[in-house]
Structure formats: C-alpha cells, structure tokens
Amino acid sequence: MAEFEPAPSETALADEREHWTESHDTRHRIRSVVMGLRKPATAAEIADRAACSTNAARKHLSELLDMGVVREAAGSDGTRYVRNEAYVRWRRANELATTHTVDALLDTLEELQHRDEQFRAQFDAPVPEDIELPEEATHAELEERLEAVSEWATIRESIDRHREALRIARTEDGRLTA
Numbered sequence: 001m002a003e004f005e006p007a008p009s010e011t012a013l014a015d016e017r018e019h020w021t022e023s024h025d026t027r028h029r030i031r032s033v034v035m036g037l038r039k040p041a042t043a044a045e046i047a048d049r050a051a052c053s054t055n056a057a058r059k060h061l062s063e064l065l066d067m068g069v070v071r072e073a074a075g076s077d078g079t080r081y082v083r084n085e086a087y088v089r090w091r092r093a094n095e096l097a098t099t100h101t102v103d104a105l106l107d108t109l110e111e112l113q114h115r116d117e118q119f120r121a122q123f124d125a126p127v128p129e130d131i132e133l134p135e136e137a138t139h140a141e142l143e144e145r146l147e148a149v150s151e152w153a154t155i156r157e158s159i160d161r162h163r164e165a166l167r168i169a170r171t172e173d174g175r176l177t178a
Contacts, residue, residue, distance in 0.1 A: 021051045030060040031069065035088075040073040040080030089161065096165035097172065105169060109162040112155055119152040128153040 008016075021029065029050035037046075047057035061081050064070045068087050073080045096105065123131050128149045133142060 017051065026050065026052045026056050027060050027063075030057055031064060034061070034064060034070050034081065034083050037081070037083050040075060040082040042075070042078060042080055046081060089164070093161050093164035094168055096161060097168035100165070100169075102166065102169050105162055105166050109159065109166065112159045112162060115155050116152070116159060119148070119155070122148070123152075128156065 024032070029052065030046060033046050033049045041049075043057045043061055044054045046061065047054045050057060061070060065072065065081070068084055070081045071084045073082050100108075119128070120126060125131055131145075131149050133145060137145070
C-alpha cells in the first residue's frame with residue numbers, strides 16, 4: 001500500500017497544470033482563478049495562475065468586471081481584482097431556483113427555519129454571532145460548541161439562499177412575490 005503524501009510531487013503538479021491549460025480556454029481559466037480568489041490579486045498574478053499573458057488576463061477581467069463576476073479593489077501596486085461575493089451568492093441561489101420546484105424550496109426553507117429556531121432556543125440567542133465561548137471549558141467542550149455555532153451559521157446562510165432562490169423562482173414563474 002502506498003504511503004500517504006500530503007503534497008503532490010512537482011511532476012504531478014506540472015502534469016495537472018498542463019492538462020488544465022490544454023483542456024480549457026483562457027477565458028475559462030481566468031474565470032476559474034477569479035472564482036477561487038479569497039483576496040485581491042493583480043492582473044499579472046491572475047495571469048500567472050491561469051497560465052496566460054497579462055494582456056489576455058486584463059481583457060477577460062474587463063469582461064468579467066462588466067458582468068459583475070469580479071470587482072476592482074484598489075491596491076498600492078495598482079488595480080487588483082477579487083470575486084464579487086454578491087454574484088457568488090446570487091449564482092448559488094439561482095442554481096437552487098432552477099434545479100428545484102417552488103414547493104421543494106418551501107419545504108427545505110421550513111426545515112431550515114425549524115433548525116434555526118432549535119439553535120436559538122439551545123443558545124438563548126437570536127444569531128450565532130451573539131454566542132460567547134465559556135472561559136472555563138475543556139477543549140472538547142469548546143470544539144463541540146464551535147461546531148454547533150458553525151452549523152447554525154451555515155443554516156442561517158442556507159435560509160437566506162433559499163429565500164433568494166424562492167424570489168428568483170417566483171419571478172421566473174411570473175409571480176412577483178416577496
């Protein structure tokens with residue numbers, strides 16, 4: 001049995017990068033890099049990650065900027081780009097709206113709201129951000145509490161996403177309701 005190696009070899013990374021550049025066009029690679037950004041990057045940094053020229057990156061970044069997929073962030077070394085989180089949230093809600101019926105979205109929303117109410121009662125707080133960790137607790141107790149708070153925050157994000165998906169689905173159906 002092969003031993004687990006935490007990092008792939010340089011050869012494996014080079015092979016994967018070569019396959020990626022051969023199987024995807026520049027626009028697709030730029031978009032993939034941008035969607036993975038967690039902090040602003042220059043056109044040159046994005047170009048390097050996408051294996052293309054800086055000019056090609058600027059061209060596609062301009063298109064993605066016009067579409068709202070990315071936004072500009074001023075930096076001391078010039079313009080930087082970062083993914084537009086509002087676009088990402090809309091995209092996820094839109095995917096839900098197009099792959100689920102309104103009834104299915106409503107059922108899931110009801111389940112999520114029920115779980116939210118359970119967490120509110122469990123923690124005696126309206127939102128996960130209001131939870132304070134006990135000063136005197138074991139590592140296991142802290143971990144358990146953090147895991148529950150994280151799950152609650154995820155549920156609240158899902159509630160927001162499902163509400164937006166319902167708004168989109170109802171608009172698409174011609175039923176403009178809030």
